[in-house]
Amino acid sequence: MIPQEWILFLSLSLLILGIIGVMIRKNLVIMLLSLELILNAINLNFVSFSYYWGNTMGQVFSIFVMTVAAGEAAIGLSIIIVVYRLRKTMDADTIKEMEG
């Protein structure tokens, strides 16, 4: 039986990779891909706790997280395509109207 700490370490490293990806990348699509990494890390946590505690609640929640990830990818990518058609750029640094 795998120690639960190993799975939590893997989940933690995926989470940190996702956070760093959101912060350092300038391409909007890759920022969304990093968000998917973060959601996957959360799913792994849910499933591991579900397995070690003998409770199906974690797996049910990870299904909900997957649904939210699907909706987020659809909405986010449609926003990104609208931004691309208006600006012809994918650079997150050049889109700064809200910043003033």
Place this chain on the structure above:
Amino acid sequence: MIEIPFLILAVLAFLGGLGVIVFRQPIHCAISLLLTLLSLAGIYLILHAEFIAVAQILIYAGGILIIFLIAIMFISVSEAEKKKKWVSSYQFFALFGILLFVNLSFFISSTVFGKGKGFSEIINKYGGDTQAISDSLYVHYLIPFEVVSLFLLVAMIGAIIMGRWAVKK
């Protein structure tokens, strides 16, 4: 010996996640994410979550990643933009990530995780993982399940409206 497949899959998942943030082309990042998703599906199989593993492959690798690939296909970045710097100061953020990892792994290793009943008892009771999930999902969490379908409807309508608006512009 279930540890060795787990370690191999964990290393593959980590390398895929690293590839997402270091590859330059978005298409390479997406394929690298596919590696992470498939390795995580393998880890879910090790953790006796067969339904989640299949749903991971179907929804993430078959659905979400295909949407990403289609969006990447629509977008062509100009040559001038390809020459520009593509990350901010990554040394600082690498240091930040390492510090965050050390900090949080200290909390993980100092916590004593309680042991519940274990999952084999549930599998013996219901006859399988999928049966146990369906009992939980359709009995205890029926209302959240229906609300999630409403959420998907709203997301679909929003994506369609934004797509049509972009065409009209």
